[in-house]
Amino acid sequence: MQKPLAGLTHRNLVRELTAGVTLLAIAIPLNIGYAQIAGLPPTAGLYALIVPTIVYALVVSSRQLVASPDAAAAALVASSIGGLAAAGSADYATLALAQAILSGIMFVLLAVFKLGFLANFLSKPILVGFVGGLALDILVSQIAKMLGVKIDSGGEFVDKVAGLVTGLGTANLWSIAISAGSVAVLLIGKRYLGQVPWALVVLVAATVLVVTAKLDQAGVDVLGEVPAGPPALTWPVIDWTMWLALVPSAMALTLVTTAEGLLVSRSYGEKRGYRTSPNRDLFAFGLGNLAAGASGSFAVGSSTSRTAAMDQAGSRTQLPSFVLAAGTLLLLLFGTALLADIPSPAIGAIVGVAILPLLGIRDFASLWRTDRFEFAVGAVCFLVTLFVGSIPGIVVAFVLALINLAKRAANPAIDVLEASGEPGGSLLDEAPKGEVTAPGVIVIRLAAPLFFANGAVFGDAVKKSVRRAVDAGNGPVRHLVIDMEAVTDVDVTGAESFEAMLTWLEREQIDLSFSRVRPDARQRIEQLGLLGDRRTYPTNRDAISALTKGNE
Structure with missing residues (x-):
C-alpha cells in the first residue's frame, strides 16, 4: 500500500509546503463561494477542507488529485435539495449532510465491487452538456450577486433570469465597480502571472476597500459573521423517506465525480510517472464524503482546477492537502473575524471566473466540427439540465449514452x-x-x-x-x-x-x-x-x- 506522503523528500519539502500555502489561498475563497452556491453557510465550505481533506489524502493513490466541493457539486446540491427544504434552514443543512453520506456509501460500494466502469457511460459530450448546464445556472446567480441584485438563488433557471432582468433597476453601482475590478484582476493576472493566488488578492483588496470606505452602508452586501471553532462531529437524523428522496441526487454526484476524478487521477499519474489505483481512489472519495457528512460539510468531489494549480506549482505529493487542512483549522479558530466584511460581489466574481471554463463553449464548438450527433447529445443534456433539472439531466445523460452505444454497436464494421x-x-x-x-x-x-x-x-x-x-x-x-x-x-x-x-x-x-x-x-x-x-x-x-x- 502506497504511503500517504509518497514522493516526499527533504529536497522537495519546501516546494511542497509553498504549494500548500498556495492551495490554501485558492481554496478558502472558492469554498466560501461554493458553499453559498449550495445554499449553505460559509463554514460548510471551510469544514470540507479539514477532516474530509485529511481522510482523503491519507487513503488516495493519486499523489496530486485535490478533493473538495466544486461548482458542479455545489449546484447539484442546491438543485436537488432546494425542492426538499428551504435554503439556509437547519433542515436543508441536515439534508446536505445526509446526501454526502449517501454519496460516500455509493463510492465505497463502487470500490468494493469494482464498478467504477459505470462512470464510463458518461462520455465527454454528456459530461460537457451536464456540467455546462449546471455552470450556466450558477453563473446567473453569480452575476446577480456581482450586480447587487437580489434573486432567489434556489429557484429555477428561468425564474432566476427573470428575477435578474427585472431587478436590474436595483443594481448597486459600488457592487458593479467591485465586480468589474475583481474580474479584470482575475483574468489579466491569470494570463500574465498565473502563479499568484489572485483570488486571495481580490478578496483582501475588496475587503479593505469595503471596510475603509464603509461600502456596506452604501448597499454592498458582505459575507457577515462566520462562527468560529473547529468542525464538530455530527450525524443527520432524518426520516427514511427523505433518505430515499436523496438517493438519485447522491447517485448523480457519485457518477459525475467518478467520471471526472478517475480521469484526472489517471492522467496526472501517467504524466508524472507514478501508479494509481482506481478502486482505491473511489474508496478515498467514499471515506472523504462520509467524513464530510459527519463533520458539517457537503458532498466532496475532485477539483480539476486546484489539481492543475498544484501541478504547475511543482507539487508531486499530498502534503499541500495537509497544509490546507491545518491552515483552514487555524483560520476557523482565530481568524473568522477577517471574513465578516468580505464583499459578496467579489465572491461572485471569483466563482464566476472559476466556472467560465465549465460552460464548455470550446468543447461544443469542437463537437460541432467533428461529430454532429455527439454535439446533439451534449446539447440535449445541456438543455435538460438547465431547464428541467440536474437529476432529469443525469437520467437523460444515461439514456443518451445507451442510445449512442446501441447505435454504434448495431452497425459494426x-x-x-x-x-x-x-x-x-x-x-x-x-x-x-x-x-x-x-x-x-x-x-x-x-x-x-x-x-x-x-x-x-x-x-x-x-x-x-x-x-x-x-x-x-x-x-x-x-x-x-x-x-x-x-x-x-x-x-x-x-x-x-x-x-x-x-x-x-x-x-x-x-x-x-x-x-x-x-x-x-x-x-x-x-x-x-x-x-x-x-x-x-x-x-x-x-x-x-x-x-x-x-x-x-
Missing part, C-alpha cells in the same frame, strides 16, 4: 471479400486491401462481438453479400468463411440470429467454415451449439486453400 477475387468492400466501411478469395468462396469478417444489437444485421449482411456476388456474374457461391478474429463473444440472442442465418445457408446449399477463432470465443460458440461438425481453420488463407482444393 463488416468486411466482405467476394468470390471474384477482388475485395468486395464493406457494407459499412472500406474493405481491407490485399486479401483475395477463390471462386465460389466469400470471406466475411465481423469486427465486433456478435450479440443482440447486431446479430440480425450480420445475418442480413451475409445474405446481401451472397446475392451481390451472384448478381455480379461470379457464379454460384458454395462456401462462406467467417473470420472470427475480432469476435470476442457471442450472446444468446446473437446465437439465435446466427442459427437463422445457418438455416438460410443450408437452404441455399452453401457450406460454412470458421477462420481464426479465438479460444474464448470457440468455447462460447461450442457451448451455444453453433460449431457442430463445421470445420475451423487458423487463418483465412488456410481456409480458402482447403476449400479451393475441395472444388478441384
Whole structure:
C-alpha cells in the first residue's frame, strides 16, 4: 500500500509546503463561494477542507488529485435539495449532510465491487452538456450577486433570469465597480502571472476597500459573521423517506465525480510517472464524503482546477492537502473575524471566473466540427439540465449514452471479400486491401462481438453479400468463411440470429467454415451449439486453400 506522503523528500519539502500555502489561498475563497452556491453557510465550505481533506489524502493513490466541493457539486446540491427544504434552514443543512453520506456509501460500494466502469457511460459530450448546464445556472446567480441584485438563488433557471432582468433597476453601482475590478484582476493576472493566488488578492483588496470606505452602508452586501471553532462531529437524523428522496441526487454526484476524478487521477499519474489505483481512489472519495457528512460539510468531489494549480506549482505529493487542512483549522479558530466584511460581489466574481471554463463553449464548438450527433447529445443534456433539472439531466445523460452505444454497436464494421477475387468492400466501411478469395468462396469478417444489437444485421449482411456476388456474374457461391478474429463473444440472442442465418445457408446449399477463432470465443460458440461438425481453420488463407482444393 502506497504511503500517504509518497514522493516526499527533504529536497522537495519546501516546494511542497509553498504549494500548500498556495492551495490554501485558492481554496478558502472558492469554498466560501461554493458553499453559498449550495445554499449553505460559509463554514460548510471551510469544514470540507479539514477532516474530509485529511481522510482523503491519507487513503488516495493519486499523489496530486485535490478533493473538495466544486461548482458542479455545489449546484447539484442546491438543485436537488432546494425542492426538499428551504435554503439556509437547519433542515436543508441536515439534508446536505445526509446526501454526502449517501454519496460516500455509493463510492465505497463502487470500490468494493469494482464498478467504477459505470462512470464510463458518461462520455465527454454528456459530461460537457451536464456540467455546462449546471455552470450556466450558477453563473446567473453569480452575476446577480456581482450586480447587487437580489434573486432567489434556489429557484429555477428561468425564474432566476427573470428575477435578474427585472431587478436590474436595483443594481448597486459600488457592487458593479467591485465586480468589474475583481474580474479584470482575475483574468489579466491569470494570463500574465498565473502563479499568484489572485483570488486571495481580490478578496483582501475588496475587503479593505469595503471596510475603509464603509461600502456596506452604501448597499454592498458582505459575507457577515462566520462562527468560529473547529468542525464538530455530527450525524443527520432524518426520516427514511427523505433518505430515499436523496438517493438519485447522491447517485448523480457519485457518477459525475467518478467520471471526472478517475480521469484526472489517471492522467496526472501517467504524466508524472507514478501508479494509481482506481478502486482505491473511489474508496478515498467514499471515506472523504462520509467524513464530510459527519463533520458539517457537503458532498466532496475532485477539483480539476486546484489539481492543475498544484501541478504547475511543482507539487508531486499530498502534503499541500495537509497544509490546507491545518491552515483552514487555524483560520476557523482565530481568524473568522477577517471574513465578516468580505464583499459578496467579489465572491461572485471569483466563482464566476472559476466556472467560465465549465460552460464548455470550446468543447461544443469542437463537437460541432467533428461529430454532429455527439454535439446533439451534449446539447440535449445541456438543455435538460438547465431547464428541467440536474437529476432529469443525469437520467437523460444515461439514456443518451445507451442510445449512442446501441447505435454504434448495431452497425459494426463488416468486411466482405467476394468470390471474384477482388475485395468486395464493406457494407459499412472500406474493405481491407490485399486479401483475395477463390471462386465460389466469400470471406466475411465481423469486427465486433456478435450479440443482440447486431446479430440480425450480420445475418442480413451475409445474405446481401451472397446475392451481390451472384448478381455480379461470379457464379454460384458454395462456401462462406467467417473470420472470427475480432469476435470476442457471442450472446444468446446473437446465437439465435446466427442459427437463422445457418438455416438460410443450408437452404441455399452453401457450406460454412470458421477462420481464426479465438479460444474464448470457440468455447462460447461450442457451448451455444453453433460449431457442430463445421470445420475451423487458423487463418483465412488456410481456409480458402482447403476449400479451393475441395472444388478441384
